[in-house]
Amino acid sequence: MWAKPWNMKEGFLIGGGLLFVGLMLQVAIGPIRWELFAWPVNLIVLVLLLAAIVVAFTLRGKVYAFEWMMHAGAAVPCLVYAASLTMLMGLLPQVRTGGLPWLSRMLQFWPFVLIWTWMMIISALASMNHLLRWKVCEIPFLLNHLGVVVAIVAATLGSADTQTLQLTAFTGEPEWRALADNDELVEPGLAIELHKFILEEYDDGTPKRFASDITVYTEDGKTVPGTVEVNKPLKMNGWKIYQYGYDVRYGSESPYSVFQLVRDPWILWVYIGIFMMIAGALCLMLFMAPKPVKS
Amino acid sequence: MSWDSFFWFALTAVLLWAAGAFFAWKGKKVWVYVCTLAGIAVFLAFILGMWITLERPPLRTMGETRLWYSFFLPVAGIIVYSRWRYKWILSFSTLLSLVFICVNLFKPGIHSKSLMPALQSPWFAPHVIVYMFSYALLGAATIMAVYMLIRKRASASEINLTDNLVYVGLAFLTFGMLFGALWAKEAWGTYWAWDPKETWAAATWLCYLVYLHLRKAKSGEWQTACVILLVSFVCLQICWWGINYLPSAQGLSIHTYNVK
16 A cells, blocks of 8 residues: 555545544534535635645645546545445435534534535546546546536535525515615615516416516616526526515415525536536537447 | 326336347347337336426436436346347346335335425436436346356356446546536535545445446456445445435434425
């Protein structure tokens, strides 16, 4: 072991080391508080992460570990750890409070986050390696690996900047205030006036359509009439407005409609990553699959 | 069209597929294609008929997704046959398809016409159809893995076929997952919420990535790779229907539509 060239054994040990460090961190400073990553902390973390990757890449000739991290042999153990922890997460109920210590809040569990971070670093390093060799045939590899990194890093670091509010609008009364996650009343800078909540049903009584006929007013003086329904949100001043709920006691006669307002400044990067991954999967199928050998 | 006429369509399709499989053993290529494609057309006609009658794509209940699975298995079978000319592949795909048809005949899903508002989206059909096609390919890869493990030997072309099934299957798995994310953003305002179904989708995806990278690293034995395929397929089954029975998903998952 540790004799060059390294392979998967070394990777499993490093992963084990990361799990251990993660557990120590969990004991020492408690679960990860993602809200601390709000702007501009997430930007700083991103810059540091990118700098670390560039430095590691530059030193790949001197430090063997960095060279090794770019190969598939390093990816295997990392993926095994990530898959196992994700399966564990799928087996144990994930709840905000109660449940098991640590494992019922896997997203705040240091070992889980460290393994995923390691996966992103490996993937980014391998991407750099292929990027600098710049050739057309490197595009499929780059779309897949860089796509995952862009999507997951933007989603993770951006999560603290995502605002999700609940706005309850009564018929005929423009509502400017909305409820944040922490039950605080905030002003999103727009108001919603409900004209009519719409509930259509199938013959068997199951719901067919939930919608709200509304007018949105903004602080900068815009007045926009529209309809919000499930699967058809409305976009307004950086917010997306979703149909969220209604008074179930009154059904189609509900005097109010509940909307969810979501603002996610990092969403563009997540989409870029997702579309890179879709293009990458297309390449995986068309160009990356091994050529058929006939029996 | 309704489930009442399913038996006759399924019977015709299975007989045609069986004939195709028979001609594959006999080496009569033209008849293989004629019979298999005719069977696929008959089965597709039933699916489209259901689509029109229900006024929505038949993708909501487990019974309806099994319908697509039974359809895609022979499709995957004929694709593999045209590239590798395996005599046995169509017999396998027909048999497996028959199993799912029988499940549907003896235990049909909910026969309701209604589609809840959350599922009314242009993403709904591509999300599920792409997943079902991927499941069919990865199912075929699993059969290859079992076949090689039982015989305790693997030829280069068998490993090559398995790799190809996984590459294409994984590509479709990725499409399914990402279409789901794009849809979720429109429906719920968040593209990934670590809902139990999403968590298992991620675990499944990672498992197949283990296989892919292990094969790329060229350091593992083929037996190890085959075992990883089996583990991956178990994850896939948990993701598809197993989570309905997992304590972690009870009352928490937005994806457990079929359990009332």
